[in-house]
Amino acid sequence: MREGREQETAWPSQFPGLTPDGPERAAERADARNMPVERRSGTAPGPGSGQLGRSIIAGLRARNWRTVIVRAVDEEQAFGHGFLFLPVFLGAGALFWFSLPQTPGFSELALLICVFGMAAVLLRHSPGLRRSAAIFTFLFVAGMMLAAWETRRADTVMLDSPVTTRIQGRVVARETTDRGHWRYTVVLAETSDPVLKRPPERVTLLSRSREAPIAIGGGVEGRVRLSPPSGAALPGLNDFAFDSYFKGIGAVGYFYGKPKSVASPDSVAHGPMAAWRGKALERIAGWREAIGARIRATIGGDAGAIAAALVTAEERAISRPTVEALREAGLAHVLAISGLNMVLVAGTFLIGARTLLSLVPGLAHRFAIKKLAAVGALVMVFFYILISGGAVSAIRSWIMISIMLVAVLFDRPSISLRNVALSALVILVVTPSAVTGPGFQMSFAATLALVAGYGHWRDRPSRDMLPITMRTRSLTLVGGFFGGLLLSSLIGGLSTMIYSAGHFHRLAAYGLVGNILAMPVISVLVMPFGLLAMLLMPFGLDYYPLLVMGQGLEWMIAIADLVSSWGGEVATGRVPHGAFLLIAAGGVLACLFRTWLALSGILVIVVGLFAGWSGETVRPVLAVAEDGRLVALIDHKAVASNRARPGDFVFSQWQRALRLEAHEKPVTRDDLSLDEPAEVAAALDATGATRRHRPPFDPREARSALKKLVAEASGGRFACVAKQWCAATTRQGWRIVTVEDARLVGAACDQADIVVTPVMLRFFACRSGALLLSGQSLRRTGAVEIYAAPGDGGARPTDKADMRVVQAQEQLQRPWARHRTYDWRSGTFDSTAATE
Missing domain, CATH: 1.10.287 (Helix Hairpins)
Structure with a gap:
């Protein structure tokens, strides 16, 4: 690696001032400012800790800070570090574009591109700071343009509201779950009963049938329940509709009963190229499913499901307790096909192929076997990425590993920050939306920190001080392995900590211990034998390598269970x-x-x-899910919900984001249940008539029952009547009523301060002035938090001015949220709602 450092400063680029000018130019700049430059075998100063320490001391002793800063910037440019900031500003521009409340037009972005592009050209011979500022501003705007182009290119049709319909389509992918169910990705061909005016092109559907699944590429028909992809569980949390928009998934749902296998409908792809691409993706999906099924059948249990996930990225077959144990032990990153998996695969193949080739007599003298092995590793990781599912972490790892292997072919340094920057540039140019997700951020944060840390460790001053003997060499190899394992686990954990807290609101307190215990097993048994099994699978000889891989994974699961039993997960809550x-x-x-x-x-x-x-942690008084079915009353770290068993998908996010602990279940008061009018009960008993059109309850009885229910709802706990309503009272004296039966909304509005119902009402406000959150309004606002005014802690009559309502959907003009304003009756979008 040390010989390759001569090459690091010779990187051609079209951006003047962003690439190194070579050691001679660095020396000239240093001499011009009386700055000493260390020369070592004709190379530019390295990134070692000694050089960095001397630079820091020199900076602290200097008096003219302007001169010191200019010198440091010139030195960074001499190293070529301007190139490393290209993906930073490109990604910042994309991130800024996605965070805008409104979608700017292409004409405005094109104008900005032209202005800052011309500025960069005109300032190409200006001093370094001015030139770099112009170029980086141009890159920032270019990132915005790339984000806008990807958004327009995706153009995913999102389902506007939940609906039950019959679909017919083509299965393009399928995945088994831990309960033996099948989740299909279906390209819709037609809908009926009713016919959807804006049918999504691609949906994911769960089938709870345990019979033989429908083949990939086959036709499917059945009655389904479709829903739009859910938004954020709370304001500021992950918006799943955003992710679905860029994945091309317009709806999610499930089959009623068993789906029926039918003849595959004609391809709905537009053009022969799209049809060929669809066929190719179906073929690859078939390979993935077949390989995963073979691995799970051979190993079995959670170990088999994890082994399949390491190869195909299909994680749904892993049981939820095992997934939680891996997360609490800091080993959840193993499930993702990330740099670790790709490095182990490429490294194992490279070393193994090079060793085998060296055994051929005379071959090493006639050919560069290291380069031959690198070519084989390139082919291997290419097939690996084909069956891996295409996650951001996998693509990033594949690009970087490919660059490293190509660098081996040209005798260039393989591990460098430039390789990280190149892989980031490729991903940002193709899919800039990835910059918003935790996969991209955590993957690049860990890789960036590890490569930078490796550079400082490689060039440490004391590296060559020890005499080399057989004994010291053995100790160095063993110590280097465990020391590198400890250091890499520490650096990787620290570098991704803020992203884990920011996106998932929790940290694994004993993650370092879990990684130190499990990584030797993964590095020695799991990935090498997994690679061997993949190489032997076409010949039917993969059985025993898979067994060894499975045993290693069993040990890893045991380690995860041990570490997670210590209870080391730390809930961080939402990070400002x-x-x-x-x-x-x-x-x-x-x-x-x-x-x-x-x-x-x-x-x-x-x-x-x-x-x-x-920053002060302020929790809301009330949290409302976007479907209006789950409502939580929050008092410090205690939470009371209107559901005895709230849905884990939403409620677990609330618990982590708000750092909630004790959960109070509602009190059931069936004795306060309102009886159906006599004529309705008789009609239902006689004919089983529909419940849609029923006469209202007696208003006086409804108000009396609700008054008693509110009186019973004390101590920050809900009191509920099944299938009718629930009531609670907050510390501020707010009366909260959640309504399931639409006929009770009027009575609730008369006596409550806040009314929540999942019913799609035609009106948006109560005549009494109470705050109404209905299925119709929540469809546009998403999940809602309600805060009390500062100092509002006593029970007293409520004023709506004391409430601060925060909604998850702050705007409705962006493409991944615009479907919330669609009216299927008129077939138009409500432009007024989009600007509210």
Whole structure:
């Protein structure tokens, strides 16, 4: 690796000032400012800790800070570090575009591109800071343009509201679950009973039937319940509709009964190229499913499901307790096809192929067997990415590993920050939406920190001080393995900590211990024998390698269960956006800079930590799910819900984001249930008539029953009448009523301060002035949080001015939220709602 450092400063680029000018130019700049430059075998100063320490000391002793900063910037440019910031500003532009409340037009972005592009050209011979600022601004706007182009290119039709219909389509992918059910990805050909005016092109459907599944590429028909992809569970949390939009999934749902296998409908792809691409993706999906099924059948249990996930990225077959144990032990990253998996696969193949080729007499003297092995590894990782599902972490790893292997072919340094930057550039150009997700952020944060840490470790001053003997070499190899394992686990855990807290609101307290215990098993048994099994699978000789792989995974699961039993998961709650951005930006600066400017990154991290630590944690008084069925009353860390068994998907996110602990179940008061009018009961008993059109309850009886129910709802707990309504009272004196029967909305509005119902009402407000959150209004606002005014802690008559309502959907003009304004009756979008 040390010989390759001569090459790091010779990187051609079309961006002047962003690439190294070579060691001679660095020396000239240093001499011009009386700055000493260390020369080592004709190379530019390395990134070692000694050089960084001397740079920091020189900066602290200097008096003219302007001169010191200019010198440091020139030195960074001499190293070629300007290139490393290209994906940073490109990704920042894309992230800014996705966070805008409105979608700017292409004409405005094109104008900005032209303006800043011309500025970059005109300032190409200006001093370094001015030139770099122009180029980075141009890249920021280019990132916005790429995000806009991807959004327009996706153009996914999102289902507007839940509906029950009959569908016919083509299965393009399928995946088994831990309960033996099948989840299909279906391209819709037609809908009926009713016919959808805006049918989504692609949907995912769960079949609970345990009979033989429908083949990939086959036709499917059945009655289904479709729903739009859900939004954020709380304001600021992950918006699943955003992810579905860029994945091309317009609806999710399930089959009623067993789906029927029919003749495959004609392809709905537009054009022969799209049809060929669809056929190719179906073929690859078939390979993935067949390989996963073979692995699960051979190994069995959760070990088999994890083994299949390591190869095909299909994780749904893993049981939920095992997944939670891996997360609490800090081993959830093993399930993703990330850099670890790709490095182990490529490294195992490279070393194994090189060893086998060296055994051929005379071959090593006539051919460069290292390059031959690198070519084989390139082919291997290409087939690996084909069957891996195409997750961001897998693509990033594949691009970076491919660049490293190509670098081996040209005798260039393989591990460098430039490879990380190149892989990030490729992903951002093709799919800029990936920058918003935790997969992209955590993957690149860990890789960036590990590569930067490896560079400092590689060039440490004490590296060559020990005499090399057989004994010291053995100790160095063993110590290097375990020391590298400890250091890489520590760096990887620290670098991804802020992203884990920001996106998942929890940390694995003993993640370092879990990784130290499990990684030797994964590195020695799991991935190498998994690779061997894949190579032997076409010949039917994969049985015994899979058994060894399965045994290693059984040990890994046992380690995860042990570590998770210590109860080391830490709930962090929601991280303030400002603190998150500061810590993330500081980590990037600390890793990319080689001079004393790296201290600026440490300083930004410290400021971000202080901002997050000093920020006051304010919990809402009330949380309402976007479907209106789940409502939670929050008092400090205690939570009371209107459901005895709230849905885990939403409620678990509430618990982690708000750091909730004790859950109070509702009190059932069936004695306060309202009886159906006599004529309705008789009609239902006689004919089983529909419940849609029923006469209302007696208003006086309804108000009396609700008054008693509210009186019973004390102590911050809901009192409920099954299938009718629930009531609760907050510390502020707010009376909360959740209504399931639409006939009781009027009575609730008369006596409550806040009324919540999943019913799609035609009106948006109560005549009494009470706050009404119905299925219709929640469809546009998404999940809702209600906060009390500061100092509002006593029970007293409620004023709506004391409530602060925060909604998850702050705007409805973006393509992944616009479907919320669609009216299927008129077939038009409500433009007024989009601007509310």
